[in-house]
Every structure is written in C-alpha cells, then in structure tokens.
Amino acid sequence: xxxxxxxxxxxxxxxxxxxxxRPGALPYLLLIPATIAVFATLIYPVGRMVALSFQRGNLGxxxxxxxxxxxxxxxxxxxxxxxxxTVLPRTIGFAAVCVSLTLLxxxxxxxxxxxADRWARVTLSVGMVVAWATPVLIGAVVFKWLFxxxxxxxxxxxxxxxxxxCRHRSWLGDQWSAFAVLVSIVVWGAVPFAALSxxxxxxxxxxxxxxxxxxxxxxxxxxxxxxxxxLLRPIYAILTVLSVIWDTKVFPQVWLTTKGGPxxxxxxxxxxxxxxxxxxxxxGVASTIAVLMTVxxxxxxWIYVRAMRQEAR
Amino acid sequence: xxxxxxxxxxxxxxxALFVFPVYWMAxxxxxxxxxxxxxxxxxxxxxxELDHFGRVLGDAGFWAALRSSLTVTVTVxxxxxxxxxxxxxxxxxxxxxxxTGFVLALIIVQxxxxxxxxIPFYLMLRETHLLGxxxxxxxxxxxxxxPFTAWMLRGFVASIPVDLEEAAAVDGASRWQAFWRVLxxxxxxxxxATSIFSFITxxxxxxxAYVLINxxxxxxxxxxxxxxxxxxxxxxxxQMAVAFLFTLPVVVFFLLVQRRAVAGMSAGAVxx
Numbered sequence: 001x002x003x004x005x006x007x008x009x010x011x012x013x014x015x016x017x018x019x020x021x022r023p024g025a026l027p028y029l030l031l032i033p034a035t036i037a038v039f040a041t042l043i044y045p046v047g048r049m050v051a052l053s054f055q056r057g058n059l060g061x062x063x064x065x066x067x068x069x070x071x072x073x074x075x076x077x078x079x080x081x082x083x084x085x086t087v088l089p090r091t092i093g094f095a096a097v098c099v100s101l102t103l104l105x106x107x108x109x110x111x112x113x114x115x116a117d118r119w120a121r122v123t124l125s126v127g128m129v130v131a132w133a134t135p136v137l138i139g140a141v142v143f144k145w146l147f148x149x150x151x152x153x154x155x156x157x158x159x160x161x162x163x164x165x166c167r168h169r170s171w172l173g174d175q176w177s178a179f180a181v182l183v184s185i186v187v188w189g190a191v192p193f194a195a196l197s198x199x200x201x202x203x204x205x206x207x208x209x210x211x212x213x214x215x216x217x218x219x220x221x222x223x224x225x226x227x228x229x230x231l232l233r234p235i236y237a238i239l240t241v242l243s244v245i246w247d248t249k250v251f252p253q254v255w256l257t258t259k260g261g262p263x264x265x266x267x268x269x270x271x272x273x274x275x276x277x278x279x280x281x282x283x284g285v286a287s288t289i290a291v292l293m294t295v296x297x298x299x300x301x302w303i304y305v306r307a308m309r310q311e312a313r
Numbered sequence: 314x315x316x317x318x319x320x321x322x323x324x325x326x327x328x329a330l331f332v333f334p335v336y337w338m339a340x341x342x343x344x345x346x347x348x349x350x351x352x353x354x355x356x357x358x359x360x361x362e363l364d365h366f367g368r369v370l371g372d373a374g375f376w377a378a379l380r381s382s383l384t385v386t387v388t389v390x391x392x393x394x395x396x397x398x399x400x401x402x403x404x405x406x407x408x409x410x411x412x413t414g415f416v417l418a419l420i421i422v423q424x425x426x427x428x429x430x431x432i433p434f435y436l437m438l439r440e441t442h443l444l445g446x447x448x449x450x451x452x453x454x455x456x457x458x459x460p461f462t463a464w465m466l467r468g469f470v471a472s473i474p475v476d477l478e479e480a481a482a483v484d485g486a487s488r489w490q491a492f493w494r495v496l497x498x499x500x501x502x503x504x505x506a507t508s509i510f511s512f513i514t515x516x517x518x519x520x521x522a523y524v525l526i527n528x529x530x531x532x533x534x535x536x537x538x539x540x541x542x543x544x545x546x547x548x549x550x551x552q553m554a555v556a557f558l559f560t561l562p563v564v565v566f567f568l569l570v571q572r573r574a575v576a577g578m579s580a581g582a583v584x585x
Contacts, residue, residue: 109327
C-alpha cells in the first residue's frame with residue numbers, strides 16, 4: 001500500500017494528515033453494494049446451509065415451510081452411511097492421485113522449459129497455455145469424445161500401436177478405466193498452471209548455485225534435490241494445497257463424462273451432494289455433507305493462507 | 314542426438330499432447346460427418362466442411378443460449394466490476410473503522426467452496442421464484458466475482474500514488490473529479506484485466522448454471538453444450554462446433570491476461 005507516511009505524532013497534535021479531507025461516511029457508502037452482494041448471496045447461503053444441516057429438509061417439509069429441527073440426526077445419518085464412507089476415501093484418493101501426477105508432470109515440463117532452446121520453449125508454453133485456457137467443461141466434453149468406444153481416437157491409437165486390442169473398449173463402462181479418464185481430464189487441465197509456476201520459480205534460482213554444485217561434482221539429480229527443490233518448496237506447498245482443494249471439489253468433469261457411473265463407481269463428494277440434494281430432495285442430509293466438505297476445504301485453505309503470509313514476511 | 318536436441322524433441326511431443334485435445338475438437342468441428350466416424354480417423358480436416366457450424370448457427374436453441382450467456386456475462390461483469398471498484402477505492406484510499414475486517418472477510422469468502430453451496434442457493438432461488446431465471450443466476454455469479462474482483466482492484470488502486478489525487482485536490486478538483494480524471498485512467502488497465510478474469514469465470518461456469526437453470530429457454534451456452542450428451546448418440550460434429558465457438562473468445566482473452574496470472578502467483582510464492 002502506498003499510504004502517506006504520517007509525521008511522528010506528538011500527543012498534542014491531532015493525528016490527521018492536513019491535506020486529506022476526513023473521509024466521513026464516504027468509505028462506508030462505497031462499500032454498501034459490495035457488502036450486499038457478498039452478504040446476501042454468500043454469507044446468508046452459508047448460514048442457511050449450516051442451519052439446514054440441523055433440520056429435516058425433505059421436499060414436503062420445504063413446500064409446507066415447516067422447519068423441523070432434528071439436532072445432530074443428519075450428522076449421525078451421514079457419518080453412519082456406508083455410501084458416504086466409500087465416497088469420502090474415493091474423493092481423497094482421487095485428489096491424491098491427481099495432485100501427485102500434476103506436480104510430477106509439471107516438474108518435468110518446467111525442467112524441459114528450462115533446458116530447451118527458445119523455439120522449443122515457446123512451443124511448449126503456447127501449447128500449455130492453450131490447454132490451460134480451455135474451459136473445464138469443454139475439456140470434459142472433448143475427452144469424452146477422445147475416449148469414445150467406437151470412434152474415439154484413443155482406442156484407435158492404442159490398437160494401431162499394438163498396446164491393446166481396444167477397438168470397441170468402453171472406457172467409461174468400467175470403474176477403474178473411468179477413473180483413468182477422469183484423472184487424465186483433471187491432470188491435463190491442471191499441469192499448465194503448475195508447470196508455468198514452477199518454471200517461473202526455476203528462473204529465480206541463481207544459476208551460480210547449480211554451477212558451483214556441478215564444479216563440486218554433483219549430478220543433475222543431486223542438484224535438483226539439494227538446491228533447486230528446497231528453494232522452490234514454497235511454490236510446491238502452495239501448488240499442493242491449491243490442487244488438493246481444486247481436485248477435491250470436482251463436479252463438471254465427473255458429471256459431464258460418467259455422471260458418477262458405472263454403478264455409482266465414480267461418485268465423488270460434489271456429485272454425491274448433488275444426488276442427495278437436487279435429485280432425491282434430501283436437502284438436510286445434502287447440506288450436512290456440504291458442511292463437512294466445506295470444513296475440510298476451509299482447513300486446507302487456512303494452511304494455504306498461513307503459508308502465503310509466512311512467505312510474505 | 315545431443316542432450317539439447319533430446320530436450321527440444323521432448324518439448325515438442327509434450328506440447329503436442331497438450332494441444333491435441335483442442336486440435337481434435339477443432340478438426341472434428343470442420344470435418345464432414347463421414348470423416349468423423351471413419352476408420353482410421355482422419356487427422357486433417359480436408360476438405361474443410363462448415364456444415365456443422367451451419368447447423369449450429371441455424372438452431373434457434375443456440376441463439377437463445379448465446380443470448381442468455383451474453384446477458385448474464387455482460388451484466389455480471391459490468392455490475393460486478395463497478396461494485397468492486399467502489400469497494401476497492403474505499404479499501405485502498407480511506408482509513409476507517411472496520412477496514413481490516415472487511416479485507417479479511419473478502420479473503421475468507423473466497424475460500425468457501427462454491428461446489429458446497431448449490432443446495433442453499435437452489436432453495437433460496439426457489440423460494441424467491443427466481444429458480445430457472447437468469448436474474449437468479451446473475452445474483453449468484455455476483456457473489457462469486459465481487460470478492461476476487463474487489464481484492465484484485467484494491468491492489469491496483471493501492472499501487473497508484475495518492476499524491477496525484479492530492480495534487481488535483483490542491484488545484485481545486487472535487488473528489489469526484491480527482492477520481493474520474495486522475496485515478497480512473499490509471500486504474501483502467503487493472504479494470505480491463507479484472508473484467509477479463511470475471512468474464513472467463515462467468516462465461517465458463519457450469520455447476521451453478523446446471524443446478525439453477527432448469528428452464529430450457531434460459532439455458533446458457535455451457536448447458537446447451539452439455540445437452541448434446543444426453544442424446545442416444547452424441548452428435549460430435551455440432552457439439553465440437555459449439556465447443557469451438559464457445560472456447561475461442563476464452564482463449565483470446567486468456568492470452569491477454571495469462572502473464573499477469575503466472576507473474577502474480579509466483580511473485581507471491583517466491584519473493585512475497
């Protein structure tokens with residue numbers, strides 16, 4: 001901030017800079033619209049969600065506008081629900097796989113960018129920016145077409161290259177291959193941002209450090225793990241937290257490809273909330289799951305903000 | 314092959330992997346139907362066929378969806394930027410009680426995962442009879458865009474020396490004139506960047522649009538695009554043609570602001 005530096009204040013002089021006019025009510029007036037926008041459309045829904053998680057909220061209750069408080073019943077129901085306990089670990093596992101792959105591939109790409117000639121570097125960056133810019137929903141729609149069982153180009157490539165006899169392989173018909181497709185959609189969309197961030201970090205590492213280590217006989221591996229990685233740790237920390245948050249709340253990628261199928265095999269938290277709430281009108285239970293998910297993600301965000309503040313110091 | 318040549322080749326291969334899905338979308342859009350379902354697949358759309366675009370552009374549903382998307386996006390970006398600019402000026406130019414609290418609230422609000430909130434939004438809009446209406450969707454989008462827009466703009470406003478406005482004030486300019494003649498032209502690039510960010514966010518949003526807009530007449534483009542999937546046989550030609558038209562402005566806008574996105578991120582992460 002470029003606030004003017006006030007002269008040292010002695011007890012007798014008024015603590016107001018002479019040139020500036022007193023703001024009075026103006027700043028509050030300026031904040032009114034933003035406050036309304038944020039309060040009425042965010043704070044209220046959050047409160048509503050928390051309240052609903054303690055209420056019985058079936059369609060009938062909502063139509064007759066009867067509010068029935070049920071205490072912790074919804075939480076008890078969710079926490080003893082077998083489906084929830086398959087969906088939760090699945091979501092976490094999915095996020096873990098996506099985040100690890102994203103960071104691994106992004107590191108590789110960043111190192112490629114660092115060591116390539118200018119023309120190759122520009123080509124790769126442009127390629128990544130194109131993938132990054134592609135909206136999530138389009139990524140999902142296009143991958144569904146790439147993996148199409150009959151005319152998808154992936155099946156054709158795999159068959160032609162002799163990797164498998166996949167002429168009519170239905171990727172979304174089997175739980176694990178459906179997962180593979182989902183992971184590839186997420187990772188394809190997530191790597192560019194991570195790779196470009198890591199690359200930007202690599203540029204700030206003084207080349208003399210690596211040079212000195214090389215003189216002392218350190219190999220490329222050693223240099224990366226002992227010099228580069230420790231310097232980039234803050235970037236990795238932030239990328240990890242952000243990616244975990246993003247990959248935990250996937251909805252469009254799943255809904256536009258598998259709809260949670262086959263046989264509910266790829267249902268993750270976001271889809272589960274949708275199915276419970278919008279599809280089967282159990283708004284109380286759905287809100288409870290949403291509250292649990294929010295608490296989980298807020299915890300992660302908290303780590304993120306703390307890391308940011310530590311770095312800012 | 315030298316090491317450098319190896320690295321360069323790897324770069325090209327990886328770049329191809331990233332671009333291929335987008336290329337495949339575009340090339341499918343420009344291929345005749347027979348080539349879309351051919352074995353082996355055709356990798357170059359030749360001769361270029363504009364039939365799918367013709368079919369999309371001849372569909373009344375597409376124009377309705379485009380109108381919905383444009384209405385929502387333009388309204389939200391304009392109103393949101395205005396509201397956020399007012400807040401940003403208040404936060405960056407005045408000291409007043411509650412300022413720190415408001416800034417903190419802006420950060421916390423951005424951490425709430427939107428994917429968890431569609432149930433209360435759904436109920437709120439249903440009770441106010443806005444479910445399925447674009448107005449309801451716009452309100453929801455405002456709540457998403459205003460916090461981050463205000464947050465970004467606050468930084469832009471704060472980076473402009475306050476002395477300029479004070480000099481104008483000394484020369485007899487009113488507060489409004491100081492803002493409009495001095496501050497506003499200097500913040501304009503920041504306004505452009507944040508508007509583009511909110512444009513991309515609103516234009517491509519899927520989840521809320523899907524949950525809150527149940528009236529086919531009001532479908533915005535993302536829902537129109539997904540409506541191809543429900544059919545027995547996905548009609549990939551027209552679907553990829555719409556996807557192409559939908560993605561084009563996003564990529565163009567994105568290229569304008571992506572430098573800022575990476576730079577901001579890494580500056581915060583490395584140096585702070």
